[in-house]
Amino acid sequence: MKTKDKIIHAAIELFNLQGEQNVTTNHIAAHLGMSPGNLYYHFRNKEDIIQAIFDRYAEQLNLLFGLDDNSGSESVGGLRTSMRYMEAVVGLMWQFRFIYENLPDILSRDVVMAEKYRQIQEPVYGLMTRHLLGLRAQGILLANDEDLDALLHLMKQVLIFWPAYLHTLTPGGNITKAMVYGVVPRVFFMFRPYMAPEALDELRQLEQYFQDKASQSRVKEGVDA
Amino acid sequence: MKTKDKIIHAAIELFNLQGEQNVTTNHIAAHLGMSPGNLYYHFRNKEDIIQAIFDRYAEQLNLLFGLDDNSGSESVGGLRTSMRYMEAVVGLMWQFRFIYENLPDILSRDVVMAEKYRQIQEPVYGLMTRHLLGLRAQGILLANDEDLDALLHLMKQVLIFWPAYLHTLTPGGNITKAMVYGVVPRVFFMFRPYMAPEALDELRQLEQYFQDKASQSRVKEGVDA
DNA sequence: GTCTATACAACGATAGAC
DNA sequence: GTCTATCGTTGTATAGAC
Structure with a gap:
């Protein structure tokens, strides 16, 4: 699975579990054992992630x-x-x-x-x-x-x-x-x-x-x- | 009208108009031409204001x-x-x-x-x-x-x-x-x-x-x- | 692609003078 | 009661090495 997909997957899971506003980009990265910097390599910002989920x-x-x-x-x-x-x-x-x-x-x-x-x-x-x-x-x-x-x-x-x-x-x-x-x-x-x-x-x-x-x-x- | 009531009133107005999460304590104070410090003299925090509104x-x-x-x-x-x-x-x-x-x-x-x-x-x-x-x-x-x-x-x-x-x-x-x-x-x-x-x-x-x-x-x- | 380190902004909240 | 000034924290986002 590509990293981008992994991020989307983790984001959905965490958003569902803890509410979108209570989940930061850092949380998502940490959940994946990944650095925040890496996450921002794949997505411009948090909105970008949510938009991908919307798609x-x-x-x-x-x-x-x-x-x-x-x-x-x-x-x-x-x-x-x-x-x-x-x-x-x-x-x-x-x-x-x-x-x-x-x-x-x-x-x-x-x-x-x-x-x-x-x-x-x-x-x-x-x-x-x-x-x-x-x-x-x-x-x-x-x-x-x-x-x-x-x-x-x-x-x-x-x-x-x-x-x-x-x-x-x-x-x-x-x-x-x-x-x-x-x-x-x-x-x-x-x-x-x-x-x-x-x-x-x-x-x-x-x-x-x-x-x-x-x-x-x-x-x-x-x-x- | 007491300052406390004025704050509650302004908070309701701004929350209704711009959404609760988009309104900070500073916004409320600014809207009343009042300092943030003064607002915090009357309310412990933002939740406190919302609770007062709930009451x-x-x-x-x-x-x-x-x-x-x-x-x-x-x-x-x-x-x-x-x-x-x-x-x-x-x-x-x-x-x-x-x-x-x-x-x-x-x-x-x-x-x-x-x-x-x-x-x-x-x-x-x-x-x-x-x-x-x-x-x-x-x-x-x-x-x-x-x-x-x-x-x-x-x-x-x-x-x-x-x-x-x-x-x-x-x-x-x-x-x-x-x-x-x-x-x-x-x-x-x-x-x-x-x-x-x-x-x-x-x-x-x-x-x-x-x-x-x-x-x-x-x-x-x-x-x- | 991934990391570490860090800049930057916003907001909540407090200290202390008046 | 009200002000100014400021601190602390947190979250977003970037720079630059690997």
Whole structure:
């Protein structure tokens, strides 16, 4: 693994564990048994490191949501696809939780990153809009345009700030992957009043699936920290 | 006005305007045309100032939610009371928005404040639980215990992180009071599927009331910054 | 590429005169 | 109560040898 990658990796780990603001460039270097000077050979400054992490985040996001394949054949998908999206979100939320935990702070400190963030998120919400419209076309979701939009934005806010919310609830401040999975039933709860009765059964199954996931990761907690 | 109060006042203003972490004790002193030494005569350190602000916040919260009057005569109230609560929340969110905008950060930096925060919030959510149960008893709200609890926690998260969410949406990062009012229709939207049909009309009136409020403050924007 | 050593700036906080 | 002056610490970042 290249030194640059090692630094990025260590930075993510320390940021997640101790909070981005509590981790200095010296900490990162020390954690790698490396001199601060060496770190600055590979990165201009701390912001530069965070930006590199953001790029990784964007990469994974595009990959998981299939935003790269410009094959034009975007599968609308049913509730199974919704589930895949939720898994992607939860995975990213865990992997890059320091971003979610201090979003306003990180964005307000660097205008470039704020712009980058919005450009990363935008296509995802385009995709989600099309996905919800698809669910409605299939008769799974029963809602007018206005309600669909409200649901989308509500979901957006709840998802983005879920790690931050967990952070305020836990005294020590350390959240677990199982806790992150806890957002799924909440999102489903918001959609339930708008689900077609026939689809409720499948939704229940998906909810069960996520509950199992949550307990699985509760067992192997710390392994994939 | 006593110097101590002036400092608190200035601190709140600067924190709200520029973000708590971007405001140093020197900035506060300079803003008041005062020496740093003088500021430190009145407060032991920066945390001390923030704690004082927290105490003010708690005071106002207790006042607005009537948590002081231990007369035992807690009026359960209908939707008009819900409205009063919403106004209280929005008002506090605006007045102390820097707290809401960087909650995880502020709490993680100071364990004492984290505990204080939880002790401030707790009775409010007790009150809100009783209020929602009251609405159900009056036939305004139709939901089982589980759904009521889910609604409460969802509302809690949406409200607390509304200013932070707005912060991520606005490029400059400066939010307005009118924008803060925007959370009200979202909260109402979450409850709508569980409202009794007879109550929907009154809900619509309340929504109109808040829309007017929002445009009013849009006009006098900056006056009560 | 990596190290040691160090410059530099910012901020928090204090001492002591008035 | 308020000032001026200043210290100490910490974190960012660079210079220059290896």
